[in-house]
Amino acid sequence: MWQALYEELEDRGFMVVAVAMDSREEDARPWIEVAHPTYVSLIDREHRLAELYGVVNVPQAIWIDEQGRIVRPAEAAGAYEGFRKMNRATREMPDDVARTTAKARDTYLDAIRDWVRRGAQSEHAFTAEQARAHLPALTDDVARAQAMFRLGQFLLRRGRDEEAHRWLEEASRLHPESWCIWRQGAGKNEQGFAALPDFWQRVDALGDRRYYPHVDMRGMP
Amino acid sequence: MVTVLTETGEREVRDARVDGDALWLPVRDAEAATGWESRPEGFCRGDVCVPLPRGPEQEILRGPSVNVAGLWRHLGQPVVKSAQGDAWVLATSGRDRAAALQSLQAPDFTLPDLAGRAHSLSDYRGRKVLLVTWASW
Numbered sequence: 307m308w309q310a311l312y313e314e315l316e317d318r319g320f321m322v323v324a325v326a327m328d329s330r331e332e333d334a335r336p337w338i339e340v341a342h343p344t345y346v347s348l349i350d351r352e353h354r355l356a357e358l359y360g361v362v363n364v365p366q367a368i369w370i371d372e373q374g375r376i377v378r379p380a381e382a383a384g385a386y387e388g389f390r391k392m393n394r395a396t397r398e399m400p401d402d403v404a405r406t407t408a409k410a411r412d413t414y415l416d417a418i419r420d421w422v423r424r425g426a427q428s429e430h431a432f433t434a435e436q437a438r439a440h441l442p443a444l445t446d447d448v449a450r451a452q453a454m455f456r457l458g459q460f461l462l463r464r465g466r467d468e469e470a471h472r473w474l475e476e477a478s479r480l481h482p483e484s485w486c487i488w489r490q491g492a493g494k495n496e497q498g499f500a501a502l503p504d505f506w507q508r509v510d511a512l513g514d515r516r517y518y519p520h521v522d523m524r525g526m527p
Numbered sequence: 528m529v530t531v532l533t534e535t536g537e538r539e540v541r542d543a544r545v546d547g548d549a550l551w552l553p554v555r556d557a558e559a560a561t562g563w564e565s566r567p568e569g570f571c572r573g574d575v576c577v578p579l580p581r582g583p584e585q586e587i588l589r590g591p592s593v594n595v596a597g598l599w600r601h602l603g604q605p606v607v608k609s610a611q612g613d614a615w616v617l618a619t620s621g622r623d624r625a626a627a628l629q630s631l632q633a634p635d636f637t638l639p640d641l642a643g644r645a646h647s648l649s650d651y652r653g654r655k656v657l658l659v660t661w662a663s664w
Contacts, residue, residue, distance in 0.1 A: 308659060323651060325661075327662045334662075337661075347641070355636070359658075361660050367660065379628070383659050438631065441625075443625070445625075448621050453618035457532070500664045
């Protein structure tokens with residue numbers, strides 16, 4: 307989805323920097339090789355973007371203008387949590403949920419197009435005041451959790467799995483909003499997804515809360 | 528051997544000594560790892576100097592050694608260490624991270640691509656950038 311958008315807009319001074327929040331490069335590699343992107347595609351083993359930008363889930367994106375200023379802080383990048391309403395046995399998605407998912411994606415892509423065309427005049431480009439109001443909360447607990455996550459990843463690379471997982475669990479306890487911390491450390495199914503029963507339990511425990519918090523953008527479901 | 532993980536990367540220090548919550552490094556390693564150097568007025572980075580605290584329990588400078596963990600805590604920054612004390616993360620506080628974001632200047636970073644080539648966000652200054660995350664998991 308980013309490749310087509312990049313090809314459409316690259317001549318208008320638009321760049322996509324895609325960052326894999328993957329602690330093992332070999333997990334991300336096959337996906338990148340299949341997608342074969344012409345935009346920049348990077349690997350973030352230690353989840354540096356979580357430390358710096360408050361990223362807590364994927365796909366989240368940040369809009370940055372020509373002067374390097376944040377126009378929209380980290381938020382869900384056209385993603386909708388339709389998977390929560392999927393039939394978990396058949397993996398079927400109700401039609402209305404599929405439509406909502408498509409609307410979230412299309413709304414987000416059209417917003418990017420509008421921003422690239424109109425810059426700060428775009429209704430989707432936050433003013434400085436709006437951008438600050440939408441910043442994620444980077445608390446001392448979050449910073450400490452990310453430090454524990456980093457230590458955990460360091461220990462994993464040295465084969466000290468038991469202690470590593472203790473740190474990853476402690477990090478998740480301190481920063482429960484981070485699906486990046488939790489899913490990176492969680493058990494994976496045969497497809498490599500952190501979607502074992504413990505994932506669904508954690509999703510169900512959200513109740514009325516969103517897996518992807520609502521994105522403040524006109525037309526976004 | 529102790530590994531110190533900081534904002535600028537990982538640094539292995541041979542002559543480190545661990546004593547509970549203290550991590551003593553030779554002055555040169557301490558400066559290289561933290562960016563803070565010992566001067567008569569305290570510890571300094573650029574024009575900013577912080578005086579040393581008093582009291583033996585907060586001891587930070589002892590002869591040719593610096594307790595970088597003590598220094599880091601004195602600076603109000605988080606420290607996390609492995610059970611064996613052989614890996615230490617000198618991290619950045621949430622307060623400092625939040626202040627950086629409040630400026631709305633996008634924090635720069637450098638990460639590798641699949642070929643191992645380093646890219647910085649600032650390489651793409653002058654363009655509109657969609658900085659977008661994904662993951663295999």
